[in-house]
Amino acid sequence: MSETPRLDRQVCFALYSASRAATAVYRPVLEDLGLTYPQYLVLLVLWENDPRGVKELGEELGLDSGTLSPLLKRLEALGFVERRRSGEDERRVAVHLTAAGRELSVRASAIPQRLADAAGLSADELEQLRTTLGKLTAALHSAV
């Protein structure tokens, strides 16, 4: 009794659609700041803890150097970060916020509320969704 899986029953597709819809809501706001969504994620990490190594950024975001290296170069070209080789370990590159990069956090602080407004879900539902997604992501990572 093998049956063809249906698109509208797939959790995977629901995740894929929701994720793209969410970044689409962020896109125009981030465009005002001159940022893409992954660039914004990198800055979120740096606003919490500056400076960070490329490797640490990758661990927090789940991205490798193949994604981060060119992204960080673009953030540097935009004047929001600086990359400096570590003195102790010449292999490491520390990513520092510039003054402009730090200032951006003020203008960005209103962004998350925007998704909450557009979501059509209660604060409780959003909180529960976030928790479930966190559990799911952890389980999927350990499954591979």
Next chain:
Amino acid sequence: MSETPRLDRQVCFALYSASRAATAVYRPVLEDLGLTYPQYLVLLVLWENDPRGVKELGEELGLDSGTLSPLLKRLEALGFVERRRSGEDERRVAVHLTAAGRELSVRASAIPQRLADAAGLSADELEQLRTTLGKLTAALHSAV
């Protein structure tokens, strides 16, 4: 009282991470079939309803011709679909499954269970997640 948004509190990042983790679970299985995840999504639609126009595929998946045109060419090069200009309306291109494309659905039917197994969530939780994500996606689309 503007506070810096924290990465780990963002629903948007939770969606982005979960979506990438889910496609990462699918990746090795799909690789055996010679498919990428978006290619698999296109085939899911065609297995339900064959043939489909490029525009219809785009509406179901939320993708535009800029994404679909080259993707469909690759699926055609792999021998899973054929693209034919419509006779009635020369602008339209109908995407047909080939025999090989139809056969693939049998080998693909076991794939969704794999995510369910790896998810670490009960069937109820998965079902509720899917429902919440559907509501969220719809709300986000209408918000833009």
Next chain:
DNA sequence: ACAATCTAAGTTGTGCACAATTCAATTGTG
């Protein structure tokens, strides 16, 4: 001391996403 190993970052190549544009075919309107 120094060769083998490991590690951090960068590079290359493929395949999405998505905006913007192009082009041909069709439709709507005077």
Next chain:
DNA sequence: CACAATTGAATTGTGCACAACTTAGATTGT
């Protein structure tokens, strides 16, 4: 009928993701 407006698909260009590989610098084991 003529012709402007619209539509469906393709193309171009940018920026992720991710695999595979490269390179330079640090570590480890004798």
